[in-house]
Amino acid sequence: MTKLSKLTLALILGGVTSTSYAAEDLDSLQNQLKLLKQQMQQLENKLADEKTKQQKINEQHKQEVAKISKKADQKEVVVAAAESKTKDEGIKIGGAVRFNYSTNSYDEDTQDRSGDLDFEVFRINLSGEISDISVNGDFRFYDYMTVVKYAYLGYEFTDGWEAQAGIAPVPFGNGPYNSHSYFFSTNYYVGLEDDFDLGVTVNRKLKDNWKLDLGFFKNDEVGGVDGSSEVNERYSFDIVGSRATTEGTYDAPGSRLGEYNTFAARTVYQIEHGENAKTDVGVSLLSGGLHDGNDSAGNYGAWAFHVNSQINNWNIQFQHGEYDYDLDDNSNRFVVGAFDYYDTVSSEATMTNFNVAYDLSVDLGPITGVQFYNDYGIIYDKSDDSADTWMNVTGMSVSAGPLFTYFDFIQARNQPFIGGSIIGEGDTERRFNINVGYYF
Template structure:
């Protein structure tokens, strides 16, 4: 790029019309990435009373946009310390190509984000919301997405015949779960629950509409729905559905996010495809980041997030945001207890560095307690709230 700018400047000088470097057209291709580190403390982890520190993610990203043709791809590598499982993995986060039309609408083909509910995220904190761990936030599948032009009314429509697929990881990970997005996946005998379930998501259709109202469109109200099939690996397809309503609004530095989502997974599991004596059709196996876990087959997810943008700077630091993100999974199965996640935190930045300071409180949650199966049935031994502290620093380039 420096060479190109120099040549343009030289050509302008020879022609008698100097061209400033800042006037040179920007390249439609950009390459970037990030490397992130975490300190984590878990209240239930006696082996690491002082917590632990290590690499979280290294990633490489490529974007292209010349006004008409566009695309984006990102690949990630994770290596977690022993306190976090002591494993590594790599996967394609997303990868798609697309076209922008004269009315500013777009079509994307490839591994792209599911537009369901609040977008692009239903959270402010680093670990997102319970919707993420149930497969309804920050999720990417393989297919075609149509996005309307920007405006007071917007809509998106996507069809995804397949999920994002599985990639590579260490010998202590479950192969089908080496991915970023939480999908319904085949269980694993060694690193999972040994249920013998072999489900996979297929033919997912998602439609979303949102209205932006008020001065500057500061209030957004939306509705979205999902329909798809579950291939159980035994020649039987069943149905799955979800519907969500959401609101996003701002009043000065205060911002609010609200969402309610109901989902239902129809299953056709055999009597032996279970664990712990549970009804085999009362849960499905979801997997990502190396491991699968059971999630209630029917439930409601409610999200309520509030944040405050703190003005000003403190030395080299700025973009301060204080937030509290609350989410709950209410399972519509008798005997299955609610899963709760609350995150109070602060995010800020300095140049290319980004920071999160999160205090997490929850129960019946595989990332917030020793209750690995907590998003489905759970033991009374895990009824109390547990805590997790996460301090993260990331360098983005």
């Protein structure tokens, strides 16, 4: 066989072999494609199942979201209503129930009983804000009278300035009190401490170390000279009449008088000594008219210089001033009324007070705080030449949860509620007093 024949035969045999191998590869490829197609179909079926399943899940989720949204909407409405209620009806109600024990040197019957325990007062307080207007009230129920101590609305009309209208505090002297004890200072009994009258005040809060309080009061808290017929049933002491020489010290006045158109002003500058030390130095002025129900019956006024210093745990108060009631009937005495009680007061006098207190934080059972104090006050240089009125109170107040208690030992001369009168000529008297209050 020639070389060409051999070569031709080899090519033919190779071609046959390649064709055989190609056929086998094609069958294998077709089988793989078929298997792949089956796998893809299975995957598509699986994806379809997953899609259906996910659609169901999405639908369920959508329904749940709808339910949650509905609940959320309802909750927002409730919350909004609650917020609105808090804003429009944000009035807090509190108060106190107080009892008083006392024994003294001027009542022998009380001494024989080793003192007396009496119900003092049930008190309701309102405070809060409605639509940016603050509400403040103090209503008191004694066993012998019911009174409103104060009831006024407040509004901050610009930053740092607030107006108050109603039975509002009269800005005069150290505030809020020129005293530490249950008995206040001697000034209270002539109407120049913790006094409230019907009118309007404008108060500048502390800014740049200055405070300012201005007030105009149309008349006293019971409506002035033609107000309540029970003129001595009130919390604050005010003039209620002129005292004739033929009348007794504690008699109702035969000639009735009342305050009207009173202007009051107090300015205070605060000096900062350090981190826990500051002193308020201030001046107060007061001027108004007196009316007998038909015509003007005179005028009155008062002034005071006052200092209130807080140095760490110590509080030191000083106040000095004068008052002057110029009555058209030339009387040198007038009548004040409060707590179902009348007293006679010299028409002109000088007042001085000096008080010291120390605050102590304690952890003794329910007791968390104790304040020790000594308050001294005197009214002197009286226009009727009557003897000086003075009072010294040594005591302490104790805070124990909702309980607040005063323990006071009072020595005084010619002092109301301590066996005397402002125009008295009596002896020095003593009283031991415990006042227990539950505050809520």
